[in-house]
Amino acid sequence: MGIEDRKLDDRRVAFITCVNDEEWYSECRLYLEHLALPPGMTAEYIPVRGAASMCAGYNTGMRQSAAKYKVYLHQDTLVVNKHLVSDLKRIFSDASIGAVGVIGCRSLPKSGVWWDGLRTYGRVLHACEPESVVDSHCREPEGPYQEVEAVDGLFIATQYDLFWREDLFTGFHLYDTSACKEMQRRGLRVVVPNQEQEFWCIHCPKEKPLAAEYKGYQKIFVKEYGQELHPEV
Template sequence: MKTNPYIDGKKICFIVCTNDEKKYNKCLQFIRKINIPNGYKKENLIVYGAHSITSGYNAAMKKTNAKYKIYLHHDVYIINSNIIYDILNLFKTHPKLGLLGIAGAKLLPTNCIWGAGTGKYGKIYHYFPKEDKVLFTDFSNGAKMAFDYEDVEAIDGVLMITQYDIFWREDIFKGWHYYDLSQCMEFKKNGYKVGIPNVDEPWCIHETGMNLTGYKEAQKIFIKEYGKFLGLY
């Protein structure tokens, strides 16, 4: 898949697939509060009615010429107003770091569910709207990172940040699950690292809720496609 050949290295694009105007508008309120480094510009791209998250993300990736892309769910609210400064610092310090997330695992288990993996890292606030409650989660259970980011095998898709463009596998992932782990594998197959930043406080709040339709099917596709690459068989 061809992306825009005229990449703007001073541009950051926030990309959201949504079918919920209310949630997206709330997400956008937080994006608007983010500080923009001098000389940089920000772009917001919204994809309505995508058949799958992979097709939606590919469409947005082709549309923008921004070097840096922040893919996020419409129920994710970024509270780190200096997130752009932080990601630029990491990406410029580590040119081989292609993909950043806010939670993930160093090693996937045989069922390829990252939450059951070994060496989990990341911090996030979960918001439960029915109870109107916010809970803090530290996936590493207090373990400290030795460096400015942790190299991991997989990250969660709530927030995915890239400095390079790689095709989202819409050819095999036609729903809303395992696109995130698939993209991690694609970056690794292309020689890039996947990481989780070393942070004191979470970068975002995630409004908790999950639709598991198609999850098992996507899991089987993922294991079939990447199991050998992961050394599972």
């Protein structure tokens, strides 16, 4: 599962979303369409409906676009940073950076679950209930960004096309952490930006218990990547 070998257009950005709720997606899309684009850049919006898994859906979306910059985001993620594309281009000017997320952890624990990591970085506003907004604010990078081992899948931007591991992750869990490890296997870095002044995203997930199948995907993750984890103690 290597890098897709084709010429990518650095004047294009694609926003790829797996969709099963049209109302949420239209809200998500509204925010995306109001982002400021750097001169000469165009945006593409790629909804993927009926995806068998997050990885399968993202691979479908990835193949539909030759944009160098791709943003994979949940349908209930609202991007409020109007200068997102300029900020991403600035970060991606370092060719060693493969992916940018908004929240994640410096080192994954043995469980492979990023939020159990000792040092978490980033910031997301969570609006789980209509009247309640929680500012999930972890550590801030000391500079413009912090290198991490994994980021959350609510928002992942890339500048290289790497296949999502649909052979392993056939559902909707741990696809994001796997994508980060695949980047690192190719010597690419994953980072979280400094959001001290301005947060990038509002996430509006429904509060629900962790799905029963999560543990199964956790086992798959640990079997595939466990030898590559170096947890902090």
